[in-house]
Amino acid sequence: MTAADLLPTIGLEVHMHLKTRTKLFCGCPVRYDARPNSCVCPVCLGMPGVLPVMNGRAVELAVRMALALGCAIPDLAKWDRKHYYYPDLPKNYQISEYDQPLGIGGFLDVETPRGAVRVGITRVHLEEDAGKLMHDERGGNFSVVDLNRTGTPLLEIVSEPDIHGAEDARAYAEALRQLAVYLGVGDCHLQLGQMRFEPNVSLRIGTGPDGKPRYTPISEIKNLNSFRSVERAVVFELARHRQEYVANPAEYTLENLGKETRGWRDDEGVSFLQRSKEEAHDYRYFPEPDLVPFVPDRAWVEAVRATVPELPQGRRRRFISEYGLPEYDAGVLTAERGVADFFEKVAGLVKDPKTASNWMMQDVMRVLNERKAGIADLGMTPEALAELVSLVKQGAINRNKGTEVFGKMLASGKPAGEIVRQDGLAQVADAGAVEAFVDQALAANARTVEDYKGGKKAALGRLMGEAMKASGGKANPQLVREILLRKLGG
Numbered sequence: 001m002t003a004a005d006l007l008p009t010i011g012l013e014v015h016m017h018l019k020t021r022t023k024l025f026c027g028c029p030v031r032y033d034a035r036p037n038s039c040v041c042p043v044c045l046g047m048p049g050v051l052p053v054m055n056g057r058a059v060e061l062a063v064r065m066a067l068a069l070g071c072a073i074p075d076l077a078k079w080d081r082k083h084y085y086y087p088d089l090p091k092n093y094q095i096s097e098y099d100q101p102l103g104i105g106g107f108l109d110v111e112t113p114r115g116a117v118r119v120g121i122t123r124v125h126l127e128e129d130a131g132k133l134m135h136d137e138r139g140g141n142f143s144v145v146d147l148n149r150t151g152t153p154l155l156e157i158v159s160e161p162d163i164h165g166a167e168d169a170r171a172y173a174e175a176l177r178q179l180a181v182y183l184g185v186g187d188c189h190l191q192l193g194q195m196r197f198e199p200n201v202s203l204r205i206g207t208g209p210d211g212k213p214r215y216t217p218i219s220e221i222k223n224l225n226s227f228r229s230v231e232r233a234v235v236f237e238l239a240r241h242r243q244e245y246v247a248n249p250a251e252y253t254l255e256n257l258g259k260e261t262r263g264w265r266d267d268e269g270v271s272f273l274q275r276s277k278e279e280a281h282d283y284r285y286f287p288e289p290d291l292v293p294f295v296p297d298r299a300w301v302e303a304v305r306a307t308v309p310e311l312p313q314g315r316r317r318r319f320i321s322e323y324g325l326p327e328y329d330a331g332v333l334t335a336e337r338g339v340a341d342f343f344e345k346v347a348g349l350v351k352d353p354k355t356a357s358n359w360m361m362q363d364v365m366r367v368l369n370e371r372k373a374g375i376a377d378l379g380m381t382p383e384a385l386a387e388l389v390s391l392v393k394q395g396a397i398n399r400n401k402g403t404e405v406f407g408k409m410l411a412s413g414k415p416a417g418e419i420v421r422q423d424g425l426a427q428v429a430d431a432g433a434v435e436a437f438v439d440q441a442l443a444a445n446a447r448t449v450e451d452y453k454g455g456k457k458a459a460l461g462r463l464m465g466e467a468m469k470a471s472g473g474k475a476n477p478q479l480v481r482e483i484l485l486r487k488l489g490g
């Protein structure tokens, strides 16, 4: 066994906030912009004598996500108290699901540069989030707590250790986010802490005498809040495991090498030991006496399943096979559900998916990227874009003017046809008129004409540009090219 044989073995625990109006056990609003400790009540403050009331919407969203991940929904899931003491957890226990979660045994197919990788999903369960501690950084040596987040519905998704590299860990995390947003299960804004990651990292170091694979002790890296930090932390941790193992392999002969919890210092790019991992019995789990178990009606589960839309992966493949789009374009157009819906609407209206895709990729996505905005904020309906695309297809305006009209539509909100009329942008396709533009260009650029005739083929493009300019950009480009070639050839 050499260092090269060591196989990275990674599982990921992902926490995400569900998209509910209110918290998991009380009517307090879930807000991210509120004054600290303004969205709290006796229930989420853990006052004596209060009772939790389960948020049905949260359960539904959790089940929707579990179903989209291909999980089975057992006939019974129960709630448990997980005890620990921490200032951001006023009850001193968290209501979670311990041994009977609401979703088990699914998978997620993740696109990686090396092809699709299937990552098994061990379990999906629902729990409540804790509050936020903020430590005084001006040397005041005190901390303050904001309990607005306490009781926010939190979905935990635990993967199998099926991930074998840092890039794949990142790709998995990104795919999970895309899925949750697609499903409307969560907004997953990383900067708001709506999605957090805990990779479990180890290296497979061969096979034991019993024939079973052996691993370095798992390190669980807590509370990463960006895709980049997931990738960096896994890279760092794998290198650390490898180095320690190679330096002293004899130490790795024990049956149970244990587990440790590590933190991550993003600015330094290093992980550090926090504590050796608690065992489950440290939490003194017991069934939550104030909540009845979750016993889903099968018809209800099927009704939730019916709310699962076509998922990004499948939709991407369909865009390639049904519309003949290149793989890259299909990936861009299906990355967000709103964009995919918008595209399909336009494609259907103009009855030309390839042209619709061209407009989406070149014009719509460019504007969204420039504005860093979502499709909902484009300020244009698919119908309005379809009208513009049709005008270009029919030859009423040329493609470049189409992009100009697109910009004007966004600025004014006016329909394409009206802008074309008002601004006189209609395409000039009359052979006589176009010939006049070409003649003008040839007369004014005798040097370029000589270049072309001398064998510099690139000069044709410059002459094309001059003729188009002479027409105010409105000439039919194919016609310009034809006339130009005829005249130059003669």
Ligand SMILES: [Zn+2]
Pocket (backbone or CB within 6 Å): 023, 026, 027, 028, 039, 040, 041, 042, 043, 044, 045, 151
């Ligand atoms: Zn509350």
